[in-house]
Amino acid sequence: MENAYIEVVKASPYGAIIIAVLYLLLRAQKEERLERAINAKERSDADRTHDMEKNKLWSETIKSILDRQTESSQNIVNAIAVMQKDLQDKYESMGITKDLLDAARRELSRSKKE
Secondary structure: OHHHHHHHHHHOHHHHHHHHHHHHHHHHHHHHHHHHHHHHHHHHHHHHHHHHHHHHHHHHHHHHHHHHHHHHHHHHHHHHHHHHHHHHHHHHHHOOOHHHHHHHHHHHHHHHHO
16 A cells, blocks of 8 residues: 555655645644534533523522512511501500490491481
8 A cells, every 4th residue: 555655656746745735634624623513512511501500590589589578578467467466455455345446437437428
């Protein structure tokens, strides 16, 4: 096989040079394509990791907002319950029962009608 190469070079030295240059160019092009493919995969992996981190941060932020909203709502409900309890205690200490309160409301509505 080596003899065949030597005979080609002897027969056409410029042709052999052109073949060698083409071979080197094609080999460099193949290496460049391979390097691009590796870089593209690395970039894709980095993008995917970044997107996952971004989504995780968004979910943590939304969860935090919802937790604070739930806590605030619970505080409001607790405050209303305490206020109703205080109001009930106040009515009981003044001797106002539900019957008296209902009677006062009926009297008020009757007086508005007249």
